[in-house]
Amino acid sequence: xxxxAPSDLAFVPFVSVENMMKLVHRIGIEDMLRGLASxxxxxxxxxxxxxxxxxxxxxxxxxxxxLMPTSDGQVYGFKYVNGHPGNMKEGLQTVTAFxxxxxxxxxxxxxxxxxxxxxxxxxxxxSAMVARHLAPRDARTMAIIGNGAQSEFQALAMKxxxxxxxxxxxxxxxxxxxxxxxxxxxxxxSLSACSTPEEAIESADIITTCTADKQYANILTDNxxxxxxxxxxxxxxxxxxxxxxxxxxSRSTVFIEYPPQTRIEGEIQQMPADFPxxxxxxxxxxxxxxRTSDSQITLFDGVGFAIEDFSALxxxxxxxxxxxxxxxxxxxxxxxxxxxxxxxxxxxxx
Amino acid sequence: xxxxAPSDLAFVPFVSVENMMKLVHRIGIEDMLRGLASxxxxxxxxxxxxxxxxxxxxxxxxxxxxLMPTSDGQVYGFKYVNGHPGNMKEGLQTVTAFxxxxxxxxxxxxxxxxxxxxxxxxxxxxSAMVARHLAPRDARTMAIIGNGAQSEFQALAMKxxxxxxxxxxxxxxxxxxxxxxxxxxxxxxSLSACSTPEEAIESADIITTCTADKQYANILTDNxxxxxxxxxxxxxxxxxxxxxxxxxxSRSTVFIEYPPQTRIEGEIQQMPADFPxxxxxxxxxxxxxxRTSDSQITLFDGVGFAIEDFSALxxxxxxxxxxxxxxxxxxxxxxxxxxxxxxxxxxxxx
Numbered sequence: 001x002x003x004x005a006p007s008d009l010a011f012v013p014f015v016s017v018e019n020m021m022k023l024v025h026r027i028g029i030e031d032m033l034r035g036l037a038s039x040x041x042x043x044x045x046x047x048x049x050x051x052x053x054x055x056x057x058x059x060x061x062x063x064x065x066x067l068m069p070t071s072d073g074q075v076y077g078f079k080y081v082n083g084h085p086g087n088m089k090e091g092l093q094t095v096t097a098f099x100x101x102x103x104x105x106x107x108x109x110x111x112x113x114x115x116x117x118x119x120x121x122x123x124x125x126x127s128a129m130v131a132r133h134l135a136p137r138d139a140r141t142m143a144i145i146g147n148g149a150q151s152e153f154q155a156l157a158m159k160x161x162x163x164x165x166x167x168x169x170x171x172x173x174x175x176x177x178x179x180x181x182x183x184x185x186x187x188x189x190s191l192s193a194c195s196t197p198e199e200a201i202e203s204a205d206i207i208t209t210c211t212a213d214k215q216y217a218n219i220l221t222d223n224x225x226x227x228x229x230x231x232x233x234x235x236x237x238x239x240x241x242x243x244x245x246x247x248x249x250s251r252s253t254v255f256i257e258y259p260p261q262t263r264i265e266g267e268i269q270q271m272p273a274d275f276p277x278x279x280x281x282x283x284x285x286x287x288x289x290x291r292t293s294d295s296q297i298t299l300f301d302g303v304g305f306a307i308e309d310f311s312a313l314x315x316x317x318x319x320x321x322x323x324x325x326x327x328x329x330x331x332x333x334x335x336x337x338x339x340x341x342x343x344x345x346x347x348x349x350x
Numbered sequence: 351x352x353x354x355a356p357s358d359l360a361f362v363p364f365v366s367v368e369n370m371m372k373l374v375h376r377i378g379i380e381d382m383l384r385g386l387a388s389x390x391x392x393x394x395x396x397x398x399x400x401x402x403x404x405x406x407x408x409x410x411x412x413x414x415x416x417l418m419p420t421s422d423g424q425v426y427g428f429k430y431v432n433g434h435p436g437n438m439k440e441g442l443q444t445v446t447a448f449x450x451x452x453x454x455x456x457x458x459x460x461x462x463x464x465x466x467x468x469x470x471x472x473x474x475x476x477s478a479m480v481a482r483h484l485a486p487r488d489a490r491t492m493a494i495i496g497n498g499a500q501s502e503f504q505a506l507a508m509k510x511x512x513x514x515x516x517x518x519x520x521x522x523x524x525x526x527x528x529x530x531x532x533x534x535x536x537x538x539x540s541l542s543a544c545s546t547p548e549e550a551i552e553s554a555d556i557i558t559t560c561t562a563d564k565q566y567a568n569i570l571t572d573n574x575x576x577x578x579x580x581x582x583x584x585x586x587x588x589x590x591x592x593x594x595x596x597x598x599x600s601r602s603t604v605f606i607e608y609p610p611q612t613r614i615e616g617e618i619q620q621m622p623a624d625f626p627x628x629x630x631x632x633x634x635x636x637x638x639x640x641r642t643s644d645s646q647i648t649l650f651d652g653v654g655f656a657i658e659d660f661s662a663l664x665x666x667x668x669x670x671x672x673x674x675x676x677x678x679x680x681x682x683x684x685x686x687x688x689x690x691x692x693x694x695x696x697x698x699x700x
Contacts, residue, residue: 009442010367014679016679016680016681017360017680017681017682017683017684018680018698021694021695021698022698024695025698025699029695051408053406056403056406056417056419058401058419058421058426058454060421060423060454060455061455062454062455062456063455063456063457064457065419065421065426065452065454065457067406067417067419067428069406069408069415069417071408071410071415073410076408076415078417078430080428080450080452080459082452082456082457082458083457084455084456084457087456087457087688088688088689090456091686091688092359092456092458092684092688093682093683093684093685093688093691094688096457096458096459096682096683098459098681098682100430102415102430102432104408104410104412104415105410105412105413105434106412106413106432106434106437106440106442107413107414107415107432107433107434107437107446108432108442108446109430109446109448114680114681114682114683116682116683116691117683117691117695120691120692147689148689149688149689149690149691149692151692152692153692176689179687179689179690179693180692182693183690183692183693183696329364329366329679330366330367330368330464331366331367331448331464332367332443332446332448332464332466333367333443333446333464333466333467334367334442334443335443335499336441337529338437338438338441338442338443338444338499339438339497339498339499339526339529340499340529340533341443341466341467341470341499342470342499342501342502342503342530342533343529343532343533344371345371345374345379345467346533348368348371348372348375349375
């Protein structure tokens with residue numbers, strides 16, 4: 001006797017890396033970044049109803065593995081993500097991720113998805129959504145310090161969502177800059193490769209720092225940053241890893257996602273625990289001011305928060321049926337009589 | 351141009367429910383329970399080196415969704431598990447689960463597995479491993495109060511690991527008892543269906559309580575429990591859910607997995623925060639006494655801990671290559687140049 005076929009409830013739609021890449025091209029990368037930014041902004045607007053917790057991190061010598069759960073009361077989501085700066089030398093990704101959505105009322109999973117590609121997209125969409133609220137309104141030029149895996153996504157999100165037209169690129173490894181130049185060629189941005197960070201940030205309205213070293217670094221020092229810019233600092237995202245000199249923080253108005261997490265992981269880990277910050281959801285809902293003057297330096301100290309992943313998974317889930325870009329995984333045991341798990345197991349004997 | 355094939359590193363072995371059931375039958379259920387008990391005991395022996403944290407629970411009106419991570423420094427593991435007592439009425443499982451192992455040095459996942467079936471097995475294997483340390487040495491008769499999805503697994507684990515030969519079954523729903531009787535028929539245990547809990551625990555050396563109600567209940571009251579028995583209380587496993595009257599706890603020597611979790615979730619949530627307990631790993635390593643007299647009541651207040659899931663996933667992983675009972679999931683993006691995630695995405699355009 002062969003095993004009885006599992007019922008529909010036993011199946012969880014799974015979006016593989018291949019299907020995620022197909023989904024990006026089906027939707028179009030700029031449209032997808034815009035869609036993700038809208039989904040994230042929507043969830044920031046209803047920030048208060050989310051169940052929020054700092055990510056649960058397991059640190060080791062080589063890196064960190066994190067679980068990032070959240071729930072809006074209807075849907076529960078979490079992401080598994082690692083950060084291993086040494087991976088690159090081994091030919092591996094620094095960051096890989098996958099995530100899951102489940103219905104709160106039954107606890108049954110409803111989506112499992114790769115999130116390495118999706119995290120790159122949601123990180124860029126978040127940055128650009130934030131920059132649309134905080135950057136100078138006529139921002140056209142962005143500097144990107146750190147031309148790794150995140151750089152092209154940042155570039156296209158800032159183009160699609162904020163109207164950036166010029167990009168000034170710097171990396172300590174010129175091959176990284178060459179790679180980013182090559183990838184962005186023909187995608188509608190004018191590109192300048194720069195040989196120093198100072199050169200890159202010259203005339204930039206937005207400065208994005210996305211370097212990967214796991215250490216305290218000063219990618220930007222105070223004298224480099226002029227009045228009125230928006231700094232999008234997303235590379236400092238775990239304890240012991242920062243990108244900006246603390247004097248820049250003192251001169252800036254700092255905007256963050258979730259204080260209990262960012263105070264530990266973000267640029268502001270360098271500052272006293274009562275260093276003033278503004279929560280982004282309050283800017284988005286209009287309950288706190290964003291940029292208030294042309295000369296103000298606004299700084300997004302972005303570390304990535306679970307709600308952004310939740311929004312991104314929601315976006316993917318909303319496109320499953322129309323695209324068919326998923327496969328069903330037999331992941332949930334579903335006996336006809338829920339008390340009869342053992343009977344199901346016995347009947348599966350070949 | 352079609353998308354380039356992902357490299358080996360992009361694949362994560364996935365054990366579906368179907369393959370897990372095949373694995374159980376390939377190994378044999380009693381041998382698998384013995385193997386799991388050994389793996390769990392081994393990990394309890396090296397308890398101190400694990401990174402331990404209470405599970406991260408998201409509670410809702412209908413139930414709970416939990417993440418249970420741990421690491422031994424080499425391998426990281428976590429389980430996703432829900433508990434929704436109302437699911438049964440909808441024809442759904444009260445508990446469903448899946449889990450993952452990853453290598454600590456790279457953060458790359460190395461196993462994704464269904465864990466609904468596996469959790470049932472590991473829970474029973476843990477109970478039996480603990481009973482082998484604590485129950486009366488000549489224990490032959492076990493009562494099971496609560497004949498739901500966990501009951502047959504408990505029965506077979508106690509048979510395989512502790513030499514239980516007689517089973518006395520009670521459930522408030524006689525159909526549950528009938529189901530358990532039917533499932534265990536012919537598997538080498540003598541079975542008695544009982545019409546009251548009192549009748550079930552008569553002459554029992556081990557009393558297992560595994561009911562599912564999410565409330566404070568008194569499945570056992572003090573006058574029912576005689577000297578010398580071992581109580582295996584595994585149904586009380588979240589805040590607000592207990593099975594035993596507190597007077598039983600006062601008369602027993604209570605053994606638990608991980609105090610920070612069990613004090614919140616276990617039977618001892620009814621007791622003061624300094625209620626004396628013994629940690630099981632200390633009994634297993636010989637640094638704390640187990641049973642010290644024939645008249646002593648030993649009580650395992652089991653709530654399930656992340657290390658047991660870790661052990662179970664390790665066991666499954668060790669049997670992957672020899673059985674081939676897995677499929678490869680394209681779950682980790684793996685560009686040739688790890689900095690070139692965007693390039694990989696662009697090359698995947700059809």
